Structures are given as structure tokens and as C-alpha cells.
Amino acid sequence: MERRVALRNIAFIVGSAISIPSWADGLSKTTTYQPGTSLSAEDNPLLASVADAIIPDTDTPGAKELGVPALIQKILADCYEKEVNDSFYKGMNWANDKAKTDNGKPFADCTTAQRLAILKQVQSEDPASDQAKFIKMAKELTILGYTSSEYVVTKINKYVMIPGHYYGNVPLNYVDPNARN
Amino acid sequence: MANILIDSKKTMTYDAIVIGTGISGGWAAKELCEKGLKTLVLERGRDVKHIMDYPTANLEPWEFPHRGKGTLEMQRIYGKAANETNPFLLKADEQPYIQEKPFKWTRGYHVGGKSLLWARQTQRWSDFDYEGPLRDGYAVDWPIRYADVAPWYSHVEKFVGISGNRDGLASLPDGEFLPPMETSIVEQHLKGIVEKHYSDRHIIYGRCAHITKPQPIHSQQGRAQCMNRTLCNRGCPLGGYFSSNASTLPWAQRTGHMTLRPHSVVHSIIYDEKKGKATGVRVVDGESKQMLEFYARIIFVNASALASTQILMNSTSSRFPNGLGNDSGVLGKYISWHNYRGHVNASYDGYMDRRTDGRTPTNSYIPRFRNLEKHNMDFLRGYATGLSAGRGFARSQEGLGEDLKKHLTNPEYGEWGVGAWMMGEIIPIESNQIKLHPDLKDQYGIPELVLSCDWTENDDKMVKDYMEQLTEMFTIAGFKNIQSNDSHSAPGSDIHEMGGARMGRDPKTSILNKWNQVHSCKNVFVTDGACMASTSTQNPSLTYMAYTARAANHAVEEIKKMNI
Numbered sequence: 001m002e003r004r005v006a007l008r009n010i011a012f013i014v015g016s017a018i019s020i021p022s023w024a025d026g027l028s029k030t031t032t033y034q035p036g037t038s039l040s041a042e043d044n045p046l047l048a049s050v051a052d053a054i055i056p057d058t059d060t061p062g063a064k065e066l067g068v069p070a071l072i073q074k075i076l077a078d079c080y081e082k083e084v085n086d087s088f089y090k091g092m093n094w095a096n097d098k099a100k101t102d103n104g105k106p107f108a109d110c111t112t113a114q115r116l117a118i119l120k121q122v123q124s125e126d127p128a129s130d131q132a133k134f135i136k137m138a139k140e141l142t143i144l145g146y147t148s149s150e151y152v153v154t155k156i157n158k159y160v161m162i163p164g165h166y167y168g169n170v171p172l173n174y175v176d177p178n179a180r181n
Numbered sequence: 182m183a184n185i186l187i188d189s190k191k192t193m194t195y196d197a198i199v200i201g202t203g204i205s206g207g208w209a210a211k212e213l214c215e216k217g218l219k220t221l222v223l224e225r226g227r228d229v230k231h232i233m234d235y236p237t238a239n240l241e242p243w244e245f246p247h248r249g250k251g252t253l254e255m256q257r258i259y260g261k262a263a264n265e266t267n268p269f270l271l272k273a274d275e276q277p278y279i280q281e282k283p284f285k286w287t288r289g290y291h292v293g294g295k296s297l298l299w300a301r302q303t304q305r306w307s308d309f310d311y312e313g314p315l316r317d318g319y320a321v322d323w324p325i326r327y328a329d330v331a332p333w334y335s336h337v338e339k340f341v342g343i344s345g346n347r348d349g350l351a352s353l354p355d356g357e358f359l360p361p362m363e364t365s366i367v368e369q370h371l372k373g374i375v376e377k378h379y380s381d382r383h384i385i386y387g388r389c390a391h392i393t394k395p396q397p398i399h400s401q402q403g404r405a406q407c408m409n410r411t412l413c414n415r416g417c418p419l420g421g422y423f424s425s426n427a428s429t430l431p432w433a434q435r436t437g438h439m440t441l442r443p444h445s446v447v448h449s450i451i452y453d454e455k456k457g458k459a460t461g462v463r464v465v466d467g468e469s470k471q472m473l474e475f476y477a478r479i480i481f482v483n484a485s486a487l488a489s490t491q492i493l494m495n496s497t498s499s500r501f502p503n504g505l506g507n508d509s510g511v512l513g514k515y516i517s518w519h520n521y522r523g524h525v526n527a528s529y530d531g532y533m534d535r536r537t538d539g540r541t542p543t544n545s546y547i548p549r550f551r552n553l554e555k556h557n558m559d560f561l562r563g564y565a566t567g568l569s570a571g572r573g574f575a576r577s578q579e580g581l582g583e584d585l586k587k588h589l590t591n592p593e594y595g596e597w598g599v600g601a602w603m604m605g606e607i608i609p610i611e612s613n614q615i616k617l618h619p620d621l622k623d624q625y626g627i628p629e630l631v632l633s634c635d636w637t638e639n640d641d642k643m644v645k646d647y648m649e650q651l652t653e654m655f656t657i658a659g660f661k662n663i664q665s666n667d668s669h670s671a672p673g674s675d676i677h678e679m680g681g682a683r684m685g686r687d688p689k690t691s692i693l694n695k696w697n698q699v700h701s702c703k704n705v706f707v708t709d710g711a712c713m714a715s716t717s718t719q720n721p722s723l724t725y726m727a728y729t730a731r732a733a734n735h736a737v738e739e740i741k742k743m744n745i
Contacts, residue, residue: 055586062586071248078252116582123581139585143578144250147589150243156590161241163409163539169366170538172594 046096047073049108053115054142061151068145075141084137091134095122190476195221195440197736198462198477200447200492203294205709205725206483207425207433208337212733213481214438221475222433223445225467225484226290229269229297231426235416237266266415269297276623281633283671286487286678292443293426294485295676296722298414301390301422301542303343303723304565305334305354309553310717313606317561320515320609320715321685324695327354333727341423341726342399344407344543345388353385353548353719359393361386365537367529367570367597368545371658378657381553387546387567390423390723402428411540422542444468446625449496450480450505450705458704458745459505465625479704479736479745483729486710487516487615490681491630493692493699493707494617506682506692506699514614515683516634517716519675520564520605522668523644525651527660529570529597536572536594544569549606549718551646560642564605565718566651572597599660603647604718608639609680613672634672677721679713697732704745708732 048069055063063069076085095118099107103114110118125132146152153159164178196218199209206222213220228234242248251263259270271288278286289295308327314320331354338357345358364372364386372384391407392399399405404420404427413422420427433439444467451474453460461476482489490513496505504512544567551563575595577588613635617628648665655663668674685691688700693712699705708729710721739745 054581055589056582058583058586060590075247075250079247079250079256081253112582119581139578139581143585143589144248148242148245148248150241152590153242156592159242161239161410161412166363166409166537166539166541168363168368168537168541169535172534172536174536174538176538 044069044073045108046092046106049110049115050092050095050119050138051142051145053112053119054139055146056112060156063142063146066146066149066151068142068149071145072138072141075145087130088134088137091122091130091132092138094131095119095134098122193461193474194476195219196477197221197479197481198223198475199481199483200462200489201294201483201485201709202292202425202430202441203289203483203485203709204296204299204425204722205729206294206481207296207429208726208729209481209483209706209708209733210425210433210439210441211429212730213737214433214436216733216737217436217438218479218737219438220433220440221477222430222439222441223447223462223464223475224292224294224441224443225446226292226443228441228443229292229416229426231420231424231431232416232418234268234426235418236268238412238415238418240266268415269293274624276629277621278629279618279621279631281631282635284632284634285671285673286632287673287676288485288488292430292441293424296424297416297426299676299722300720301413302546302567302720303338303341303345303356303388303390304546304548304719305356306330306717306719306724307352307354309352309549310715310719313562313717314715317556319561321683321687321690323714324684324686324691329695330724330727330731333731334723336730337723337726339396340398340402341390341428341723342392342396342404343388343723344386344391344393346386348383348385350383350385350548352550352553356388358388359396362389362391362393362541362543364541364545365570365572365597366532366535367572367599368568370529370531371568371570371599371654372545374658375547375654378654379550381550382547382654383550384545384547384568387543389543391542392421402432404428407542409540409542411542413542445473446627447484447492448472448625448627449492450482451476452496452498452500452505452702454498454500457500459702465627467625470625478740479706481729481733481736482705482707482711483709486678486681486713487630487632489707489709489711490615491617491627493682493711494615495627501702505705506702508701509689509691511611511683511690512692513616513681514611515609515680515714516613516615516632516678517607517609517680517713518634518672519677519716519718520607520636520640520643521603521675522640522670523564523603523605523647523651523665524668525601525648525655525663525665527599527655527663529599529658529660531659532597541569547601551643558642558646560639560646561608562606562639562643563718564603564643564647566601566603566647568599568601570597570599596661599655601651601655603644604675604720605640605643605647606716606718608637609683609715610637615681636672677710677716679710679716679721682707682711683714684712685714696735697728698735703739704736706732706736 051063051069096107122135197220202224255263260273315322346361347355407421446465448463451461494504547566549563621629682692684693
């Protein structure tokens with residue numbers, strides 16, 4: 001245990017002394033939402049309700065509680081071309097309109113069952129359509145954000161950066177004394 | 182004025198110049214500096230200082246602002262494959278090349294080169310490998326044998342730190358090993374069954390350049406035991422695996438004899454017609470684009486196989502109109518690589534009460550068994566196999582809502598997964614070659630490379646046999662869902678490109694002699710992948726390191742004897 005903590009501390013100290021080289025400029029420049037991309041601030045509740053529908057908060061945190069909607073917005077803005085953003089936005093609005101037609105209220109106000117029903121319909125649309133591409137991407141990014149969140153990485157997956165060992169044969173119920181809990 | 186010029190020429194003059202800072206360049210720097218030679222080490226890319234320049238090494242998955250995805254800005258600079266975790270990307274416009282046939286050329290243009298990006302597998306060659314060309318007549322006979330290289334393997338292994346088991350196999354000689362890493366119980370299961378069923382097949386711990394038990398020589402380098410982070414390619418802050426950055430370059434620096442010059446793109450080697458030898462190199466400064474000259478008594482070319490060959494081809498003079506040392510006309514020809522096309526995967530439902538814990542940076546290894554003692558297949562040479570088996574959670578990305586969440590967080594372990602990949606020998610043929618484009622030049626004014634390399638029928642036959650044999654072994658072991666696949670990946674995808682300036686006994690059919698010296702220009706040494714007369718199946722880096730140390734030792738002896 002001590003060895004692991006000590007190493008982590010060394011690693012942290014070393015890490016904090018790093019000056020970011022020029023290749024990493026992109027990291028700081030584009031991490032904030034830039035005007036001109038197709039996601040506007042009022043889309044947030046809709047996007048949040050979509051991510052929430054895909055991975056809901058239950059007895060454990062879901063996408064919403066883990067801040068995944070904001071992350072999706074950031075990744076879309078920083079990592080994808082405008083055309084991809086436009087298509088995503090259109091597809092998301094298509095789902096919202098569908099909610100209004102089917103249930104008489106916006107997607108965000110629908111019940112969990114209604115939201116899932118709509119998203120499943122969106123999934124069954126022509127794969128080349130904006131709406132089908134939207135749900136595919138929304139699911140992909142929600143899963144990415146969720147599975148790489150600190151909560152899932154540490155509490156569910158019990159990932160440790162520095163295991164300090166590899167054992168090729170342990171009982172199924174083996175508990176690494178150094179593992180996170 | 183004249184005096185200033187003389188002075189400046191003096192400051193540009195060294196005992197030795199090393200071109201490149203990767204696996205072999207780092208070794209050339211270390212050996213030459215240790216022997217007291219004032220050495221200029223040239224690197225075409227930026228500096229990468231051990232630890233300090235590993236900005237992502239200690240980041241947790243959630244600490245990446247885009248969870249690993251490359252921003253548009255990064256994609257613009259480094260290409261579509263850019264990602265946040267890898268700080269050692271090549272700029273997309275750095276060095277264009279022309280593919281007459283598809284070729285994937287992976288380059289490490291920064292201090293440390295591909296020694297920061299390698300898979301760290303380190304297997305020695307045996308005489309079965311060295312004698313391949315002589316036996317079947319394809320390619321030229323190696324001018325050296327295992328006995329020539331063995332002491333140099335030992336020399337580099339002790340310094341590098343190689344974990345491995347002494348297996349006593351003639352096909353894969355033992356080395357100077359630190360304790361081996363473990364392999365999983367399912368790999369052990371397969372080993373037991375395969376070794377019982379076949380007299381000629383063995384499954385061993387993959388020997389790798391990871392420190393499992395630090396020796397004083399490793400502590401002196403400031404390197405520590407591998408802690409199984411398996412984040413190796415972000416740079417290892419512990420120096421747990423070998424890289425030029427963690428090991429040879431700081432060691433060379435400490436002698437006080439090394440001058441490291443990043444942003445130095447070598448244009449060509451200067452040949453002095455009167456002296457009948459090379460006198461230095463022409464360098465384009467990567468930032469100012471100015472042409473500079475540096476001078477030295479000996480030159481080590483370690484720019485990576487294709488880039489080293491490119492430098493020789495671009496080094497023309499009245500004596501060598503077709504490239505330095507190219508009297509034979511074979512410079513740039515007989516380019517080869519490794520055949521990694523075959524993959525076989527399976528699952529296994531035995532040992533369901535067992536699992537693994539922690540992470541391993543290595544894998545199991547099946548040394549070559551085809552055409553080993555005698556040639557008896559319908560293809561030439563053979564293949565080695567990388568192999569690993571592990572067990573993860575039974576998770577899927579099915580469904581939406583609570584269903585999806587349940588799948589993503591399933592705490593139950595699934596069946597064992599087993600994967601095997603092929604490492605096959607390529608037969609070097611003349612038509613697999615590179616040349617300089619007559620007109621197109623890169624941003625440094627250096628002619629672009631034209632690559633024309635393709636698979637042969639021998640490779641196809643070997644992939645077929647590989648998939649059959651692995652399927653057979655997996656079947657005997659009781660594995661299920663066995664799937665084999667020929668990726669048909671482009672040559673070079675293995676990142677083991679070799680040849681271009683091959684070694685040989687006869688100057689009429691080779692560029693380098695048994696000491697990696699250019700036959701006709703003895704003070705130029707090429708000790709990276711360009712020197713390879715054949716490829717065998719082993720991951721090549723360890724062999725480059727051994728050749729480099731051996732050649733550096735010879736160079737210094739020759740200097741003492743005033744022969745060069």
C-alpha cells in the first residue's frame with residue numbers, strides 16, 4: 001500500500017512539474033465552447049435529457065450526475081467538424097419534434113418510458129438519416145463519457161494506474177489489498 | 182575572416198556523428214561517448230526529455246479533457262488519428278512520401294524515436310535465423326553468425342534489463358535475464374497441451390525490455406522496476422522499460438562527450454573525393470531551414486531503416502553518383518518487413534473460477550517452428566507467434582437506459598479471451614524497393630521517397646499455414662469460437678521495416694560489411710534496420726542494439742589502428 005501511494009505521489013509531483021509542450025496547445029485553446037458551432041446554450045437541457053435517457057441515474061450515478069452532457073457538448077464542439085455538429089443538432093431536434101407529436105410535450109418533459117420509446121424509434125430510422133446518426137453518436141459519446149468518468153473508472157472498474165503486479169492465476173474472488181475501494 | 186571560418190569549422194568538428202536517437206542511435210551515442218569520443222548526436226525532431234516531456238504519463242482516464250479524442254486542431258496538425266494520450270505524434274506534413282503500392286510508414290521523429298513507441302519484445306536470433314538465406318538461396322548470406330553477436334547481445338541485455346526465462350531452446354537462445362513476467366493460467370494450460378502434443382513447439386514467456394528486478398546498473402541509470410502501469414507509450418516516468426530517453430542518452434550525456442542537437446534534419450553525408458572517405462554531414466536546421474555542415478572522423482547512420490537508406494541515396498558525389506557506397510546498385514532494394522497479417526482469436530470456458538489480477542506489459546511467445554531444422558513446407562522460412570489470454574467483465578453496449586447501464590457495469594466475469602498474432606519472415610526481393618523521387622522535394626529540400634513494396638505468394642501461404650496451425654493448437658486446447666483472420670494490412674504496418682543497405686560478404690551484392698561499415702567508405706557505419714539482409718521472425722530492436730555496440734567497438738579499434 002505504502003509503495004503504491006508513494007509512487008502515486010512521486011508520479012503526481014513529477015506530473016505537476018511538466019510544462020506543456022507546443023503539441024498540446026490544442027488542448028487549452030479549444031477546450032471551451034466556441035460560438036459559431038451549432039450547439040447553442042438552450043440545447044443543453046435537451047442534450048442532458050438524451051444522455052440521461054441513454055444512461056440514467058439509478059441507485060448509482062448516471063450520465064447526468066457524472067457531467068456527461070457537458071462533456072459531450074465539449075467533445076462535439078472541439079473534435080468534430082461543423083457538418084457533424086449540424087447533423088447531430090438536426091437529428092436531436094427531430095427526436096424532440098417526434099416527442100411533441102407523439103406525447104404532446106418536449107423530449108425533456110417526457111417520462112422515462114416515453115423517452116426510451118422515442119430513442120428506439122430514432123434508432124430504427126434509415127441509417128443515413130441525421131436522426132439515426134444522431135442517436136448512434138449520442139450513445140457512443142454517452143458511453144465514452146460514462147465509462148471514462150472518475151466514478152466508473154474507480155468505483156465500478158476499480159482501475160488503478162499503478163497496480164505494481166500482474167498475477168496470472170488468482171481465485172475469482174481475489175481482492176488486491178492495494179486496490180481502490 | 183579566414184580565421185573566423187577556420188574557428189567555426191573547428192567548432193563544427195567532432196570525433197563522431199550519430200544520425201538519429203532511437204534504439205540504435207542511442208546505443209551508438211552511449212558506446213562512442215563512453216569510449217571517449219566527442220560525439221554529435223543529431224535528431225531531426227524536437228527534444229523529449231525523460232519524465233519532463235511525458236505530459237500524459239500520469240493522467241487518469243477522466244483527466245483528458247476530451248477523454249482521449251483528438252481535437253480538430255490536433256487532427257489538422259497530426260492527421261485524423263490524432264489523440265490526446267499520445268504526445269509523440271508525427272506532423273502530417275512533416276515528410277510526405279509516395280506509395281506506388283500501399284505502405285504504412287510509422288516514424289518516430291523526436292528524441293528517442295521509436296524507442297518510446299515500441300512493443301519492447303526482445304528475442305535473440307539463432308543460427309537457424311542467420312543461415313536462412315544460405316540454405317534456401319533467397320537474399321545474400323549473412324557475413325556474421327550467432328557467435329559473432331552473442332557477446333554483444335549479452336552486453337546490451339545487461340544494461341537494458343530484459344525479463345525472461347531461460348528456456349534452453351536452440352531456436353531462441355537464452356540471454357542475460359531478469360526474472361520473467363507471469364503469464365495467465367490459460368496461457369499455461371495451452372503451453373502444457375501444445376508441448377505435450379508437438380515435440381517441436383514451445384510456449385514461453387515473451388522476453389521483454391522491462392525491469393522486473395533492478396540491478397545496480399539500472400539504478401545507476403535512474404531507472405526503477407516496472408510497476409505494470411501498461412501506459413508505456415506515453416513515456417514511463419519510472420524508466421521501467423528501456424528507451425533511449427530513459428537510458429542510453431542520459432548515460433551518454435553524463436560522460437560529458439555528447440552534444441545532442443534536435444531539429445537537425447540530415448540531408449546527406451559529405452564525401453571527400455581526395456581523402457576517399459566521408460568527412461561529415463549536411464544538416465538542414467528544422468526551424469530555420471538553414472543548411473549547416475558538421476564534420477567528424479566517423480559517422481553512424483541510425484535514422485531508421487528507410488530514412489537511413491534515403492540519406493545514403495541522397496549522398497551523391499563523383500565517386501558515388503548513385504548514392505554513398507552504392508557500387509553494387511542494391512541500395513534501396515530488398516526492402517523487407519514482418520508479416521503480421523494473421524490473427525487467431527478464441528474463447529475458453531475452462532478455469533472459470535480463476536482470473537488474473539493487475540496488468541502485464543508482455544505476453545506469451547511461440548518461437549518459430551516451421552522450416553527450422555530442415556525445409557519441409559511449401560513456403561520459405563517461418564513465423565513466431567505472440568499470444569495472450571485474459572479475462573474481463575462480461576459487458577456489452579446493448580440496449581438503452583437501465584438495460585444499457587446494467588450491461589456496462591456487469592460485475593460478472595466473462596469467459597476467457599485468447600488472442601494470437603503472427604510474426605512472419607519476409608523474403609527480401611529486389612523489386613521491393615525504395616527510391617528518391619526525381620522532382621518532388623520535402624520542406625527541407627530533400628527528395629521524397631517513393632515506396633514500392635508488396636506481399637508475395639510466400640507470404641500468403643505462410644498466413645494460411647499460420648491460421649491453420651493456431652486453429653489446430655487452440656482446438657486441441659479445448660478453446661471455442663476460434664476465428665482466424667488475414668488482415669491483408671499494408672506492408673510496414675508491423676513497424677519493422679528492414680533492409681535497403683544490407684550487410685553481406687560480397688561488395689557486389691551488398692552495401693555493408695560484417696562490421697556494418699559501408700564496403701567502399703569505411704568510416705560510415707549503418708547499424709539500424711537498414712543493415713538487415715534477412716528479417717527472421719524476432720522483434721528486431723535487440724539485434725540492432727547488439728550490432729550497434731559491436732560496430733561502435735570496432736570503429737574505435739579501427740581508429741586506434743589508424744585504419745579509419
